[in-house]
Amino acid sequence: MRLRSRLARMAVVPAVAGLLAVTAACSGGATVSPTPQIQAKSSTPTAVHTDHAAEIDQQNMTFTPARVSIKVGQTVLIKNSETTIHTANINGKNITGNMKKGDSTAWTAKAAGEYKVSCDYHPQMSATISVS
Numbered sequence: 001m002r003l004r005s006r007l008a009r010m011a012v013v014p015a016v017a018g019l020l021a022v023t024a025a026c027s028g029g030a031t032v033s034p035t036p037q038i039q040a041k042s043s044t045p046t047a048v049h050t051d052h053a054a055e056i057d058q059q060n061m062t063f064t065p066a067r068v069s070i071k072v073g074q075t076v077l078i079k080n081s082e083t084t085i086h087t088a089n090i091n092g093k094n095i096t097g098n099m100k101k102g103d104s105t106a107w108t109a110k111a112a113g114e115y116k117v118s119c120d121y122h123p124q125m126s127a128t129i130s131v132s
């Protein structure tokens with residue numbers, strides 16, 4: 001019986017090692033993102049101040065409110081209040097990196113115009129910042 005037990009263990013070890021090798025090769029340890037990630041700025045939360053002219057929150061897979069109006073030189077606080085990771089792009093430029101729940105970024109309007117806000121991961125999310 002000892003010989004059979006030893007032979008059985010000898011057959012199991014290579015099989016387990018092979019399974020581990022296949023699993024490692026398949027996973028590759030890499031994370032695949034649905035879209036390229038542009039890290040324009042660290043997603044480290046900034047302090048929330050009460051002096052912001054407006055706020056746009058990322059909540060329930062939408063930007064809320066969908067439209068804000070401010071004046072040149074004023075600041076909009078863009079924050080993420082949900083567990084889903086989002087980004088905030090202003091006219092196509094990522095200004096936040098990946099935002100986790102609780103992260104926020106302040107954006108200051110330097111010129112008048114209409115600025116489109118979007119998320120890299122959720123194309124249905126959009127907002128407009130109107131600057132006069």
